[in-house]
Amino acid sequence: MTLRSPSLRNFKAPSLALVSLLLATACATAPTRPPVSIGSGQPRVDPVTGEVLTGPAPGVTEAETTGTFRSDGGLTPNFMAGLDVKRAAVLLPFSHPNAQVRGEAESMLAGVELALFENGGTDFLIMPMDTAGRASTAEARADEAIKEGADIILGPLFGTSVDPVKEAALRKSIPVVAFSNDRTVAGGGAYLASVMPEEEVVRIMGYAASRGTRTFAFLGPDSAYGRQVEAAMRAEALKNGWAVIGAGFYDPGSSASSEVARIAKLINAESSQVGLLIPERGTKLLSIAPLLVVNGVDPGRTRFLGTSLMDDSAIWREPALAGALYATVDPEYLSSFKATYDRIYGRKPTDLAAAAYDATALALTLAAENNIKHGGVTDPDGFMGVNGLFRFRLDGTSERGLAVKEIRNSGAVVVEQGVTRFPPGGS
Numbered sequence: 036m037t038l039r040s041p042s043l044r045n046f047k048a049p050s051l052a053l054v055s056l057l058l059a060t061a062c063a064t065a066p067t068r069p070p071v072s073i074g075s076g077q078p079r080v081d082p083v084t085g086e087v088l089t090g091p092a093p094g095v096t097e098a099e100t101t102g103t104f105r106s107d108g109g110l111t112p113n114f115m116a117g118l119d120v121k122r123a124a125v126l127l128p129f130s131h132p133n134a135q136v137r138g139e140a141e142s143m144l145a146g147v148e149l150a151l152f153e154n155g156g157t158d159f160l161i162m163p164m165d166t167a168g169r170a171s172t173a174e175a176r177a178d179e180a181i182k183e184g185a186d187i188i189l190g191p192l193f194g195t196s197v198d199p200v201k202e203a204a205l206r207k208s209i210p211v212v213a214f215s216n217d218r219t220v221a222g223g224g225a226y227l228a229s230v231m232p233e234e235e236v237v238r239i240m241g242y243a244a245s246r247g248t249r250t251f252a253f254l255g256p257d258s259a260y261g262r263q264v265e266a267a268m269r270a271e272a273l274k275n276g277w278a279v280i281g282a283g284f285y286d287p288g289s290s291a292s293s294e295v296a297r298i299a300k301l302i303n304a305e306s307s308q309v310g311l312l313i314p315e316r317g318t319k320l321l322s323i324a325p326l327l328v329v330n331g332v333d334p335g336r337t338r339f340l341g342t343s344l345m346d347d348s349a350i351w352r353e354p355a356l357a358g359a360l361y362a363t364v365d366p367e368y369l370s371s372f373k374a375t376y377d378r379i380y381g382r383k384p385t386d387l388a389a390a391a392y393d394a395t396a397l398a399l400t401l402a403a404e405n406n407i408k409h410g411g412v413t414d415p416d417g418f419m420g421v422n423g424l425f426r427f428r429l430d431g432t433s434e435r436g437l438a439v440k441e442i443r444n445s446g447a448v449v450v451e452q453g454v455t456r457f458p459p460g461g462s
Contacts, residue, residue: 118158121402123395124180125161126190126200128168136168139385140192143214146388147189149376150395159402161395166191174199181207186407188212189394192387194220201225210412212394214387221431226412228394229387230364230422230435232260232314235342236267238362238437240277240310242451248310248338250278254291254298254323255314257284264314264342280305291323299330302337309337316344324355334358348446356442364389365423365438365453372421393420416457423453 125147127140147161164180166173173196180188181203187210191200194217201211201224211225221227240251253268255261265282272279281301283294302309311332315323320341328334334355341361350356369389376384397418401411417426417434424436436453 120158120160120184121398121407122160122162122180122183122185122187123398124177124183124185124188124190125163125391126166126173126176126180126188126196127163127192129163129165131168133168136192139387142382142385142388143192143391145376145380146384146391147395149372149379150392150399154396154399156403159399161189166193166196168193168196170196170199174203177203181209185209186402187398189391189398190214197225208409210407210409212397212412214390214394218432222429223431224409226427226431227433228390229433230343230390230437231432232264232342233267234433234435234437235362236264236312237271238435239312239340239342239360239439240268240271240275242362242439243310243338243340243360244275244277248308249275250280250305250307251310251312251340252280252298252302253282253312254294254327255284255312256287256319258287261287261314264312268312280309287319291319292326295323295326296330299327299332303331310340311337312340314342314344316347317350320345320350320356321353324353324359328355345442346440346447351442351446357444359442360439360450361442361447362437362439365436366449367452368419368421368423389421393418393422393425396420415459419455424455424457426457 125144127143128136129140129144131137131140144163147163151159151161162180162183162185164176166176170193173191173193177188177200188200188204189212191197192214194215197211197213197215197217197220200213201220204211205224208224212228213220213225214229215227216229216231218227218231218233243251251268251272253265255264261284265284269279269282271277281298283298285291285294298311302311311327313320313323324339327337327339334357339356339359341359343361343363345356345359345361346363372389372392373384376382376388397412397420398407400418401407404411413427413429415426417424422435423438425433427433434457436455436457438449438453439451440447441450
């Protein structure tokens with residue numbers, strides 16, 4: 036398949052035609068959960084929410100949401116009558132009780148809109164549907180989407196909602212492109228569009244090894260995310276015959292000083308250069324890095340490695356982090372997407388807004404080729420999106436052309452761009 040680079044040109048404000056098709060939902064009645072950062076790397080779990088009520092959005096008349104119903108129950112808006120319309124259902128938690136999650140869903144829908152207006156023709160329809168963050172509601176929405184003629188499902192967001200959605204979609208062989216960061220729910224017709232921590236680990240370890248670092252250690256939070264990254268590090272080391280000298284886990288809510296001292300002792304006993312993988316961010320990382328130096332870790336002999344959590348200008352001025360390397364999406368296209376999004380919507384996009392854009396652009400590309408099928412989604416050539424090059428494996432996980440950045444006094448700079456073409460064959 037010919038790869039399509041994202042064309043982030045100037046474009047008009049979004050049409051109200053899309054908005055008029057979106058049905059709003061009332062707020063859930065259950066108590067809200069404590070805020071959880073979507074980009075924190077923590078598993079996105081389904082909260083328990085109240086019953087979801089549906090109806091026309093405020094200010095939208097019944098006539099504006101009607102169209103022609105086909106024999107299979109699908110709705111074709113009047114302005115699309117007579118066209119061979121392709122449909123993508125967008126399953127996101129628009130009425131989630133947590134304001135941050137609702138904001139994430141709104142930002143992702145905006146990413147979907149941008150992809151539609153950038154790349155869509157007049158024969159592609161998106162159908163936003165509210166899951167409220169509940170697995171049972173997500174399953175019901177998937178059933179509705181299938182009855183309404185969806186050719187592909189984009190979503191859900193939470194991992195525990197993926198299984199019921201893909202089971203419903205599998206009955207009609209409809210691909211599901213979900214946004215969970217839990218790779219255990221991938222496969223069986225579901226493909227994960229999120230940038231997975233495992234991909235970042237493979238990229239940064241491979242780059243470090245190409246520069247002579249083949250001995251590794253781990254220091255990170257004792258959390259699902261930390262364990263996920265550490266397991267990925269060990270798997271990649273085992274695959275390539277590299278050494279792992281130890282791993283340290285600390286309570287995310289407590290001091291990491293004891294584990295820092297223990298890992299520092301292991302590193303200092305090594306004669307070869309060590310790559311220390313630290314999947315941390317913000318103030319916690321700013322406290323750990325200098326503490327490692329205090330414990331005798333020589334930055335000249337130890338290379339600090341990170342995930343995309345390090346892609347934060349607030350930590351780049353820390354002297355102990357100078358020379359640190361981390362994997363992240365290639366900024367070449369992403370920066371243009373962010374600027375365009377900000378110009379259109381007047382706010383910065385979330386990380387998952389870019390993933391939603393790419394998932395929609397993929398669906399549009401396949402629709403143009405009349406190939407919205409599992410075989411189309413897993414095209415071995417892959418797709419070029421705002422998050423860089425990506426392709427889906429048969430197991431539902433994604434392979435990505437991630438970039439590597441190095442922290443320097445002037446900020447973080449790209450030292451190796453992501454690949455622009457995958458090697459022949461699938462992965």
